[in-house]
Amino acid sequence: MTHKLSSEVDFLDCIDRHFPNSHPHLIVGRGDDCAVLSCPERICLSSDLFLEDIHFREQYFSPADIGHKALAVSLSDIAASGAVPLGFTLDLMVPEGRNQVYWDEFFNGMASLAQQYNVPLAGGDLSKSPILGTSVTIWGAPTRAAGGTPVFLNRTGCSEGDIIFLIGTIGLARTGLNALETIGRNAMEEYPAATNAHLRPMPQIEAGQILSGYSSITLMDLSDGLARDIPRLLGEKTASSADKPSTKGASINITTDMLHAEQLSYAQKHNLDPVFEAFKGGEDYALLGTCPASIFAELVVKLPQMQKLGIVTSNGQIVVNGQATTEHGFDHFA
Amino acid sequence: MTHKLSSEVDFLDCIDRHFPNSHPHLIVGRGDDCAVLSCPERICLSSDLFLEDIHFREQYFSPADIGHKALAVSLSDIAASGAVPLGFTLDLMVPEGRNQVYWDEFFNGMASLAQQYNVPLAGGDLSKSPILGTSVTIWGAPTRAAGGTPVFLNRTGCSEGDIIFLIGTIGLARTGLNALETIGRNAMEEYPAATNAHLRPMPQIEAGQILSGYSSITLMDLSDGLARDIPRLLGEKTASSADKPSTKGASINITTDMLHAEQLSYAQKHNLDPVFEAFKGGEDYALLGTCPASIFAELVVKLPQMQKLGIVTSNGQIVVNGQATTEHGFDHFA
Missing domain, CATH: 3.30.1330.10 (PurM-like, N-terminal domain)
Incomplete structure (x- = not known):
């Protein structure tokens, strides 16, 4: 063989x-x-x-x-x-x-x-x-969701005041990648969850199907990290949109209790800011989306793992924990 | 720029x-x-x-x-x-x-x-x-063919006695490839048709759509040459079929008047058998198919460029111009 x-x-x-x-x-x-x-x-x-x-x-x-x-x-x-x-x-x-x-x-x-x-x-x-x-x-x-109209969800189309939500981890796969890059596959012992998040991400298929029952939701998968993907969620220029600057912004809060213990210990060991690392992220394959504030509580009942990350604003800025940021994440071509 | x-x-x-x-x-x-x-x-x-x-x-x-x-x-x-x-x-x-x-x-x-x-x-x-x-x-x-039942055509399912037909060239792209490999892009001057067949093949979309009106036809595109593709047309083992040897065979005739003048001149210049070269072929993106003998004349009226290449037999052999061959063409992995 x-x-x-x-x-x-x-x-x-x-x-x-x-x-x-x-x-x-x-x-x-x-x-x-x-x-x-x-x-x-x-x-x-x-x-x-x-x-x-x-x-x-x-x-x-x-x-x-x-x-x-x-x-x-x-x-x-x-x-x-x-x-x-x-x-x-x-x-x-x-x-x-x-x-x-x-x-x-x-x-x-x-x-x-x-x-x-x-x-x-x-x-x-x-x-x-x-x-x-x-x-x-x-x-x-x-999806033929019970009671709902079956639709495909799009990433753009959110409104000011919508809640920005997250299903899955932010930055855990990045910690795994960093650990694997520095110490190789042995990193799986010290950082089993983080390395697994990078090596074996699981798609959020079931959660996506539940969300598809709500046409007022926007949704995308978090593949390039919040820093790079939040502007896309807000309608930043993409291949299919016209060349107009977005006036939408986002105010999000990332607290350490949203992060995995392995992220915190890796950041401490390597003198990194765990919140900034989580914001940059990458390859978490979590779901990032928005919904009207009026349906958030209903969604959380159906999807208890859903977290509120922040809110859509109208000032064109991405604000993280009260600080405006211009960080735009990683571009494979830059 | x-x-x-x-x-x-x-x-x-x-x-x-x-x-x-x-x-x-x-x-x-x-x-x-x-x-x-x-x-x-x-x-x-x-x-x-x-x-x-x-x-x-x-x-x-x-x-x-x-x-x-x-x-x-x-x-x-x-x-x-x-x-x-x-x-x-x-x-x-x-x-x-x-x-x-x-x-x-x-x-x-x-x-x-x-x-x-x-x-x-x-x-x-x-x-x-x-x-x-x-x-x-x-x-x-x-295709919504007038009068016919719209179907997708498959490559397998021919019967003994069916006519094997061809729409497009055989071996012209191979001559182009050989000329380009030996003398580079300058080959376009001496062998314009052959090099064009290799560099800019045209898909036989319109012919395929006309043929789709006939459910008794089998069809495939001739991408790897007759030597390799005729066994597939006859139902040689593929990823989707069971592991049983085909008892079907083919008797085909390739005459020099079916070949382009550039194929003949290139073969003469390089001491090659133009018929064997055409049989090996490769990347012609012609259509190779079979039809019951009873409808061949009707098809030729609709598709005057259709050529009769041979006939499906039941002896498990591929016979070219009266000679049995075991040539099986080029395998990208061999």
Whole structure:
């Protein structure tokens, strides 16, 4: 079982062992020029790259971690739309030097998560490549929430006075990343929660579906950290919007009791401000959203893990714990 | 205009200049966690990698050629399903060292083809990367052919006695590749048609849609050459089929009058057998299919460019011009 997967057929066989090729949503599965999908009137769809030394490091990511996270970050986009994942494709860039044990672990990590959300692998592509990487495209259907109108949630459209809420952690994955970068995979012993948050993020699929019953909510997944994602939530310029400055602002409060003990101990040890670290964050794959103040209490009953982070203002500033900030987080291209 | 695109926002602006972000099929376009698509009951979907030094070489591909071909190979899968392309996503791997002129040309090449088929760019991802590459996911709707039942065509399911047909060239792109590999972009002067077939393949979208009116047809796109793709057409083991050997065979005839003058002159000059070269082929993005003999004449009236290549047999062999062959073409992993 240590032999190489030396042909495309070997690889496809390996994929077939890990991923079933039938599902009520799949009319034609893997193996033809196209998959054929049974669709509702509307679907949501997203595509993401996950590349060696850009998005993950093999020094401390196990093959199963890589397989898991490549799919998890895409599922998180479905969560942010409040949708039910229906299927995904995998374009896999295959470098030399990995044996079958490696790929079985990789596909195991991915297939476990796929099974948990009952989402079939509908197709994709394989290619030799100088680097290990994936491109995952995923799509989903609107939730049929009891009593509510099924909608896909958008990230923009909040109003002054709306409550900014959070479901999930802020900065925990950043602490994990920092610990893994400095002490490698051994960091998992000292910082088990933080390293797990970076290596094995879990998409907030169920929470997204509950929120999709409320059309007055805006929602996005917190992939780049609050510093970078709050301006997007407020309607900062994106690819789809016109070139107008946002007049919306946000006043948020991050208290240390919102942070994990590992974040606090790591910050103390390395002389960092844990609140500022949490604000910068990155790759938490929490849900960040806004709702009218009038429905917040109702939401908290349904989602007890929901936290109030702050409020939408009209002064164009991002204020954290009373201090205006111009921090805009990390740009992969800067 | 020679400055770098130094931030993600610069890049998204550049993409916005080349690709409209509205289309009747796009309910929510680029800029949110997911695009939202308006869908018919069934869609077909395919995803393909297009990587530097695996699928193309920058020595002789212009930026516009790369942009064109990255989308063309995906459109070809939609053609092979007999469908109407509805939208696509682009995951773009961005290496350092290209300026805005480069990216404008790249996106121009892609956007021209997208415009020709009225297919919107619905989303995707951008990442720094050590290599230039794309992952394109594309989807399409069934054709509403006049009088016929709209179906997606599959590659498998042919019967003994069916005619094997071809729409497009065989081996012309291979001649172009060989010429470009040996003499670089200057090969475009001596072999304009062959190099163009490799650099700028055109998907057979219209032909695929006409064929989709006939449910007795099987169809695939000829991406890896006849030697490798005919066994697939006959139902050779693929990711989706059970592990049973095919008892179907094919008897095909390739005559020199089916080949382009550039193929013949290149073969003569380099002491190659032009028929064997055409059989090996690769990246022609022609359509290869089968139909019952009873409807072939009707099809040729609708598609005068359709050529009879041979016939499906029951002896498990691939016979070319009367000679049995075991040639199985090129495997990216072997």
